[in-house]
Every structure is written in structure tokens, then in C-alpha cells.
Amino acid sequence: MNTQSIPVNTPNESAPRFLQSQNVARKMSSREIAELTGKSHDNVLRDARILVAGGVLKTEETPYIHSQNGQTYPEFLLDERDSLVLVSGYDATLRARIIDRWIELESKPAFDVASLNDPKVLLALLTDNVRKVVHLEADNTELTNENQLLEQKVCADAPKVEFFNAVTVTHETYSVGEAAKLIGTGQKRLMDFLRQKRWVTLRKNEPMQAPIESGYLTAKLSTFEHPENGKTTVATARVTGKGLTKIRAMWAAREADLLGGVS
Numbered sequence: 284m285n286t287q288s289i290p291v292n293t294p295n296e297s298a299p300r301f302l303q304s305q306n307v308a309r310k311m312s313s314r315e316i317a318e319l320t321g322k323s324h325d326n327v328l329r330d331a332r333i334l335v336a337g338g339v340l341k342t343e344e345t346p347y348i349h350s351q352n353g354q355t356y357p358e359f360l361l362d363e364r365d366s367l368v369l370v371s372g373y374d375a376t377l378r379a380r381i382i383d384r385w386i387e388l389e390s391k392p393a394f395d396v397a398s399l400n401d402p403k404v405l406l407a408l409l410t411d412n413v414r415k416v417v418h419l420e421a422d423n424t425e426l427t428n429e430n431q432l433l434e435q436k437v438c439a440d441a442p443k444v445e446f447f448n449a450v451t452v453t454h455e456t457y458s459v460g461e462a463a464k465l466i467g468t469g470q471k472r473l474m475d476f477l478r479q480k481r482w483v484t485l486r487k488n489e490p491m492q493a494p495i496e497s498g499y500l501t502a503k504l505s506t507f508e509h510p511e512n513g514k515t516t517v518a519t520a521r522v523t524g525k526g527l528t529k530i531r532a533m534w535a536a537r538e539a540d541l542l543g544g545v546s
Contacts (some may be wrong), residue, residue, distance in 0.1 A: 309388050311366045313359040320377040331359045333518045336495045337504040340365045348414045372515040456521040466534050483520050490520040499526030
């Protein structure tokens with residue numbers, strides 16, 4: 284009989300350890316990867332989001348509830364394949380820690396049912412489940428309201444849809460340099476503008492998650508051999524047709540603001 288995985292949060296809110304039967308796929312959280320590698324969880328999330336956007340990772344971002352403050356935060360639950368792909372660009376020492384952890388997970392027995400006799404364990408599981416139920420109910424209410432607003436907006440925007448699709452719907456993507464030429468500026472100026480608008484990261488010019496989710500950018504992944512870190516994956520921003528339309532509008536508004544400030 285299959286058993287469900289039960290994440291147990293330690294008092295210092297470190298990443299959960301998953302003890303499961305051989306019939307249930309084991310998972311490693313992005314929080315645990317951050318803990319094992321010494322990287323910040325935000326950086327691990329960023330790396331995972333880039334690989335998900337490029338179709339390299341098969342997992343999806345999921346929420347977890349902090350056991351102490353009750354707040355909801357994002358994380359990834361990764362199988363062995365995805366966790367090793369995620370850390371493939373890290374140095375050998377950090378990759379070894381993840382591999383050692385998977386060996387440890389595979390050697391652990393199934394969840395000890397006897398631990399359910401401990402009142403503290405039962406209370407922790409009950410509290411966690413109640414929080415999840417409350418969170419799901421709140422999400423359902425919010426989703427219902429969003430759907431109603433979306434239906435109203437679809438009706439109001441119907442006359443604009445045909446024109447919008449003719450301009451923005453295309454499978455072609457553009458480099459930042461090509462997009463810059465199409466709107467009549469230089470690549471460096473446009474890249475500075477995209478950093479200012481938080482479309483790309485400040486240091487590496489990698490696409491941010493928000494414009495990717497909005498359909499404005501895609502991430503083109505490429506791999507190279509770093510002399511110190513080994514095999515490293517980088518993401519280059521590509522502008523979609525929808526993104527080009529949005530950038531043109533933002534750039535026109537920027538120029539109008541600049542002209543308006545000239546006396």
C-alpha cells in the first residue's frame with residue numbers, strides 16, 4: 284500500500300526532509316537545496332524559474348506555509364532528475380552535497396507510523412493541514428472573483444481583440460538588439476531601459492519571471508564550460524511579438540515624458 288509523503292519542518296524552519304515508501308517518488312525542496320549548497324533560497328528560486336521557463340525542468344512552483352508566522356512563500360519540490368539538473372551549473376563541491384543527500388534519501392526507510400503516537404507530531408500535522416485548507420479556501424474565493432472580473436473585461440475588450448491579435452500574435456522572437464532597431468534606438472539604451480523596468484536582472488541581463496509569465500519575454504538557454512564552476516547554464520532574454528508591442532508603447536511613453544519635461 285502506498286504511503287503519502289509527510290514534510291516535517293524543523294524548529295529553525297529549514298527545508299523539509301521527505302521519508303517515503305519505495306512506491307512513492309521522493310522529492311527535494313528548493314529550500315533544502317539552498318540549505319545544502321549555502322545559497323540563498325531567492326537565488327535557487329531564480330535559477331529554477333529560468334530553467335522551468337525554458338522547459339528544462341518539469342516541476343512547477345508550489346506554495347508552502349511557514350510554521351511560525353503562517354505566511355505563504357514559494358518553493359519547488361524537485362525529483363532527483365530535476366534537482367541534479369538545477370545544480371548542474373554549481374561547482375563540484377555543491378553538486379556533491381546534493382548527490383550525497385539523494386543517496387541518504389534513497390537509503391532511508393518508509394515513514395515510521397509509530398511516530399504518530401507522539402502527540403507533538405499529530406498536532407504539527409493537524410495544524411499544517413488546517414492551514415492548507417484555509418489557504419485553499421481563500422485561493423478558491425480569490426479565483427472566483429478574478430474569473431468574474433476577467434469575464435467582464437473580455438466583454439469590454441472584445442472590439443479590440445481582432446486588432447491586438449493581428450499586431451502581437453507571432454511565434455517569432457527577437458534579440459534585444461533586434462528589438463532596439465525596430466523601435467528606433469540602440470541596444471545598450473534599450474537594455475538599460477529593460478533593467479530599469481525590471482524586465483531583466485541588473486547583473487546578468489537574464490529575463491525576470493514576471494515578463495516571462497506575461498508572455499513578453501522568453502529565456503533562451505545555453506550551456507558552456509566555466510573554467511572554475513564547470514558546466515554552466517545561462518539564460519538570454521528574447522522578446523516576443525507581444526513583448527515588442529509592449530516595449531514600443533513603454534518607449535513611446537518614455538519619449539513623451541522626456542519631451543514634456545523640456546521647457
